[in-house]
Structure formats: C-alpha cells, structure tokens
Amino acid sequence: MGKTKLLLDVDTGVDDAQGIMLALAAPDVQVLGITCTHGNTALENSCRNTLRVLKECQRGDIPVYRGSAEPLLGRMMDASDFHGKDGLGDAPDPQAPGLDQLQAEGAVAALIRLVTENPGEVNLVATGPLTNLALAVKLDPSLPEKLKGLYIMGVFHSRGNTTVCGEFNFVADPESAFIVLTQYRCPTFIASWEFSCRNKLPWSFCDEWLAQDTGKARFMGRIYNHTMEVAVSVETEGQYARGMMVLDYMELLPHKHKATIIKKVDQEKFKGMMMNALK
Template sequence: MNHLILTPILLTLAVTSTSSLPRKLIIDTDGGADDAMAIIAGLNLPSDTKLMAITTSCGNVNATQAAINVLKVLRVLGRTEVPVHRGCQSYYMTSEDISSTWFGEDGLGDFEFDNPPTENDISSEHGVMTLLRLVKEYPGEISLVCLGPVTNIALAIKMDPSFLKNLHQIIVMGGSIKGMGNITPGTEFNFRRDPEAAKLLFEHSSKEHPVYLLPYETSQESKIDKHWRTSVFGELNSSLVSFINKAEHIALARTPRYWTAPDQLAMLVLIRAEFVRKIDHAMVYVCAEGTMSRGVTLVDRSSKSGNTRIVKKIDVDLFKKFLIEAFQSNRIDTLDNVDCSPCS
C-alpha cells in the first residue's frame, strides 16, 4: 500500500501540484443544501482563485432545480456574475429516480425565497459544453470540484478523451472505500446514482492525472456533534448562516447526534489542503453491473500506478474553524480564538 502521512507543506504541494491555490475553478454540483454550504465556504474566503462557472447535474434534485438553487446561493453571496450552466437532465446510461428528498423537495429546505431566480436566469450553454470549452481555453489551469454524481464529467470525457489530462486537478466527493455506504450496503449516494459515469471517470484517470477522492467514510470519520452545528455555528450572527440554517433545517431534523459535511470537506481539500492529514495512493474502480454491486467502489491499495489519491483524514478542529470564519464575515483575517472545542 502506498500510504502517505504528509506535512501541511508537502500535502499542499501534493494536492495542488504547482501552486498553493489554483487560479481557475469550476464547481459541478447537484444543488443540495450541503452543496450550497460548500459553495459559500469556497467563495467567501479570500484568494486569487477565479470561479469560472458552476455546472449542475441530477442528484439531490434535477439539473434545472439544482441550477436555480445555485442561483439562490450566488444571490445571497452577492456573486451573481458567476455563470450557472444546467448540465445533464438524466444520468449517463440509466433512467433511475433522479432525486432525493433528504434536503426537502427542492433540495434547499423548501423555504420561501424572496423573488426567486427562474430558468430564464440559467446560462444558455449546456454544462458539458461549458466544461469542454473552458478546459480547452485554459489547458492545465482549471481545478474541477465535483459535489454530486459525475454525469457531466463522464460525458465531457466521452466527447474529449483528453479532458482529464487538460485539467489542473479534479476533486470528487463520492464512493465508499470501506463498504459503509449510505444508499445500499457498500454504496455511496453519488456513485450509486450514476455508476456508469463514475466507472468511466476512473477508467480514464491515471497516476499522472489522478482523481482526488473524498469518500463517504472520510466524511463519517470527520463527523461533528450536532450541538456544535446548531448551537455554535448555527447561532452565528450572519445572513449566510441564517440562509444555511433554513436550507438544512429538514435534514437537521432527521439528523440524530452527529452532523456530517462531505461536500464541504471536498471544497476544503481544494482551498485548505493543509488541513488534510492523510492521503492514500490507490487504484480505484467503480462497478456498474449487477444489482447490489452497482456503484460499489473497488480499491487496490497495492497498485504502484494508482489513478486516485484518497483523502483519508481531515483535521476536524481546523475544519470547524474554517466554517466559522467563512460564514461569519466576508474576509479571513485569522483562525485564532475561534471556539471549536467538542460540545457535550
């Protein structure tokens, strides 16, 4: 097994390759409340990174509703200049149920949003064409963060086999590497929704152009006491927190003791790589056949030519500080003196 425990400096180099922060970013999302929180965290921190576009896929909701949800997030942030492109309205090769009600029927808490955006506010270019165009225009410069099923990415690869090679890096939230699962035994939501797309993605990744994978288990092992989420973070005097509280209220009511934040962690891997404490190099395959095996992630840790960098461990205390700083102001000054102690 190629197992790395990296210092913050080395880890930053490992994740971003040539710079501490990528210059250009695309977010691919299925538009849930967790995605909203990840987008806010990523955009509400100072950096020299430019968000080029946000593309949407099916997952929590259909791609149109996902785009409308993202437009709501951007309006709350005051970042309406960021183009939002609707991607695939169905999965890569299946016509299975395309939505989840974990975050409500609309994926964003079903609360009333004043003067909500409409389909007319969605950029006209298809999300897959946006991915292909921008990566072609800026070869080797774009970091792509995928927060939902990877349908758009699979289609982009199918249309242009050099797509992954021309990215700066790709970070994916998905998969179950220890058989935990949250849909069927051993399968995680994003990969189970579109296993053919996930399979194609990893078939085209390589040691030279790997996928940085934030699996389900890492988010579970980075869980946070629900009391901290509702009574520390949730009580911040911030319009952004108020928005997220409304967006997450249905899911929080269903959450017992611990709150998990997989999409937020995936964004963290990009913008705060020094918070990552452990990475495995491995060969990853995704099964698209069978019934129980559809979406199962197979991991070969003995491979010396692994196509994946699996994020295994996050510094949870720093993650909590990161969330507080990102949501309580429009600017990061320091991470000192922020209460992230465990709540009883």
C-alpha cells in the same frame, strides 16, 4: 501567487450549498463557473438552488450552466427525503433568481471550454453524480490531461450511504463513475463517505455555526432545518454492489493511473472555514 482556480460540478442540495459557500468564502480561490447536474434533486431544482446560493452570497457574477438531467443508464433517483423535495429543505424564497439567469451554453461544453482556456490550472470539484464529467471526456478525451486535479466523492471500505455498498453519487450513475475513474488520468482525490463519517463535526459546533448574526447564517438555518429533522434510512433495492467503488489492493486491474483516497482533515481549520463561509 495566483488564486486556485475551481470549477464546481454540483447537484445542489443542502450539502452542495455549503460547499459552494465554502469555496466563495476562501480568499485564495477563484470559482470560474458552476455546472449543474441531476442528483440530490431534479436538474431544474439543482440549477435554481445554485443561483439562489450565489444570490445569498452576492456572487451573481459567477456563471451557472445547465447540465445532465438523467444518468447515462439506469433509473433516476434523488435524495429528496434528506434534502427536501426542492433540494434546499423546502424553504422557498419568492425572490429567488429564475432559470433565465442560466448561461445559454450547456454544462458539458462549458466544462470543456473553461478547462481548455486554463490548461493545467483548474481543479474540478464534482459533488454530484458524474454524468457531466463522463460526457465531457467522451467529447474531448484530452480533457483530463488539461486538469490540475479532480476531486470527487465515493466509498472506501464498501460502506454505503444509499445502498449496502454504494455512495449516493456513484449509485445515481455508476456508468459515469466508471468512465471517470478509468479515463480521468489526472491527479485524482476521492473524499469517501467513510472519510466524512470519521471526521464529522459535533452538533454543538453546528449550533454555533448557525447562530452567527448574518444573512448567510439565517439562509443556511432555513435550508438546513429539514435535514436536521429527517430520519435517515438506507435504500437497498437492486443489486447490492451497484455503484460500489472497487479498490484494487492486489493490483489485478490493468490501470496505471492511481487515485488518492482522502482519510484525514484538519478539523480546526475546517471549522474556521465553515464559520467564515457564513460571515
């Protein structure tokens, strides 16, 4: 049985760094490429950080593409208070790869091409604002039907982590989130903020995770240090429901496509994956 093909769309902060490392450590996964977007940090930082993570994992062979620098509409925002001004905990590496290592092809074009070259085989995992995905489906409306699956983040019971009702990625570009949820008629799976809160790992595991005597663990410890020290607040400026994902319990919306809301995770398996990612 062949490997699962993944295409990652990221706004690489500390959390995306963890996700990339998890994917690279999975023996049954093939990462076809990584497209970058604005979000946790500015686009240029997102690109640099992605290249830096790949260097730490000795996977410079994976192509990285520059994507959207701003949302479709509305104001720019970032999560620098949480991830650091550079997106990776303000722990710079003088030997980090430069932006000259990026592919000349843009992220949206690469996303369309890679999915088209592997019809029905690619799982698209988007862990940042969905701007690249929205632009891609506007350029190629047939793109979703070529995907094996789409995995994104959001909220379930209107419990936000950025506004009262909004999860960061949706609030950072609500219009793109709307386009993706209405036009990507492929198997869609949403890992909500509530899902993360209900399945959180204890700090004792984090200590054990970072204590591994490997270069990857030391790298994660450096970039994670800022996150562990930050006091988190809630941004409530603007309309309360902007970026809120609305669930149609009464089936009043004219949408035939249904998304799967992820609620549970095998924590022991996940712990093993986390540990393996830093070995």
